[in-house]
Amino acid sequence: MASSDTALAAGQRTRGLAPFLRSQMRNIAPFLTLIFLSGFFALASPSFATLDNLGNILTQVSVTGIIAVGLTFVILCAEIDLSIASIANVTGIAVAYFTLQESYVNIPNIPLPGAAAILLAILLCAFLGLVNALGLTVIGIPSFIMTLAMMQIAAGISALLVRGQIAYKVPGVITTLGSGSLGGIPWIVIVAAIMLLGGHLVLTYTRFGRYVYMVGGNREAAEYSGLNVKLILGAVMVISAVCSGIGGMLGVAHFGSAQQNEFDTYLLDSIAAVVVGGTSLFGGRGGIGNTIVGLFVLGVLNNGLDHVNIDSFLKILIRGLILLAALVINVYAQRLREKAVE
């Protein structure tokens, strides 16, 4: 500790390699974690480091990945969205609700053509995102509380739609994208990859992406630069809800059923993926690249723990501890960077 402090002092004078590494800590630490975890599981279990298992991991993180694209935008703006899993769930249920179900499914639903079902489901999640956006920007409810309410609202809509039953059928396109594959690669992995790439391009190369970083970096300054901060915050809430909705529809197809509480674990997983990847909780730093690393850390961890002989109840604790470690690094990295700049 003492030696790193002196290195810090020296680095500020010279601006050599050390300060560069420190300012990049949020990018380096998750990568090292990933390498360490992969190495550990590869040594601990012969079945881990196989091509088949890589495919498993990719498939397992796909739904989380799709949801995390939108969440990355939100966290970059120093906001949070706790309604992602609920919105994913209600959108998945909605697309099934508007699809003709087998006769044994006892839900009073409204069958429509596939395209209409998908359109309505997307409109639903976009609308819920818009409600989040209005609550946050027009009324001024902190996003933490606003999306907590939305979490309940979306869960309530889900409950009303399925009434404790399970629906199985979704439109054909969704079935293909959720559970089919193209040349051996699952469609859901391809969709996740495309969405992550799209998110990256928007954040890096568009004016809107720049605004997201600037609003997250210093909201006051963004306002004093004449940016429409509320519009940008509103937009990221809608983007987050729509990404969640797409993840929800494909997830339902992937699992083969649409029911209440199906996506509950995805809330924590998505937040963890973004934060473990190194996107700053204070906004303005990080991006989709970080989220991808975070997804792999989480995927390797979840998958790897299944390959080693470990008490399944202990796994939950281990996941919690890893998340805590990531949070510590996240906050610490921010502080180091601020020191390096000032």
Next chain:
Amino acid sequence: MREERSPILELQGITKSFGGVEALRGVDFALLPGEIHGLVGENGAGKSTLMKIIAGVHTEFSGRFLIDGQETHFRSARDAHSAGIAMVHQELSVAPDLTVAENVFLGNQPTNRLGLVQWRRMAREAGEQLARFGIDVDPMSRLGDLPIGLQQLIEIARVLFSGARIVILDEPTSALSPPEVERLFATLRRLREEGTAIVFISHFIEDILRVSDTVTVFRNGRKVAETASAATSKGALIEAMIGRGGEALEHSYSDDLMLPRPSDSSVVLKVDQLSLARSLKDISFEARAGEVLGIYGFMGCGQQELSRILFGKLKPDGGTLAVEGKPKSFASTAAARRAGVALVPESRRDMLFHQEPVYKNISISILDRISALLLKPAQERDIAKRQVEQLQIRPPVVGLDLGMLSGGNQQKVALAKWLTYPPKLLVLCEPTRGMDVGAKNDVINIVRDLRAKGLAIIVLSTEPETVLSLADRILVLKRGALVREFTNEPVSKDRLLEAA
């Protein structure tokens, strides 16, 4: 009689420096029991530093510090508090969500043997204390629901009745209405009778002269005068504060400066009867193309609020704005920017992105002009480079993180971001605050260039030098109202201070 009393507090040869800069140089200060002692001086003259030493906020200094003739050294504000010293800071520090009574008894609520708060007793005693102060409010009402002036009076009352023997009031009257000021003065006089020693810091020299027994004047970290209030005048105090005889390095603006005749170029901004709660009252003025309009006033006079309204960050309660004859009511800062208004606030931290490179800081407010959807980083850098060259920003590296630049260069970046596509109206708050002489001159020259290009510029400052060095016409803002306009006439620092 006075001379026979021995000082309750005595400081001898106090010197205090911050990072090599001396804020106080060999200051002697004595406070008698039953005395109201006024302190005046310009911003940064050392008044607040001295008071913070007395209140135990600054604990490292050289010199002797005696209480009741005993040499003392406070290690914290808590030590000062237990020695009977209390201070009311300039910024309100109350708990708006608690009741009036809870605020009055903050930290020492009366409790019974079980440790439970005795609400009825607390309410009764708070009511009694405030009544002595002439404040008639329900002690159980929520403090935040009361007007700001009343909240400030209650905070002052809390400190005055805390049983302190030495009370320091820093700018207590800036948010108060005239009748509230009267009540405060009446209470101060009563406490004086009871033997409390009071230090009263204010920019309002009339207030100081009316209530204090003795006045001490500070200039550049030194005590330059101490006199009985009855034996001095506003003019004499202002003269002592500013100093004659070219002590300062810069132009002292103590002599009259002739303002030009009012410009008859086109009106860019017209403000009519603008008002905002307790901050601004019936503000009306015009800003013209190719003219620098200075707005001078003390801290808290409403300048900040005015600038925020012009840039769409605050909504006025009443009144209208018109830019080039078109009425505007800005829904956001983005709307103000589109209408051609630009603002550089007094705090650079509020308008710059310290962890982003210089070029992104410069291009942020014009991105929508150079790119519809996709960013054009090469063009952004070119634009930034041109600005960096023109404004001589050092180091001239547009890829460097902004936080690496010095304060003066950051201020230039704050200007640069508005100058690629110059606005119609540029509003500058404290454009030269905290800058060294060289950087100040650079900024002054930049502003003059912009005026020559035909921009309408408004400079708001609490520093008379800033306004005098830039403005063609000067408005004086006092407690939220425009009280004087200087145009086509001689003006000096004295005259400005006199008006404010």
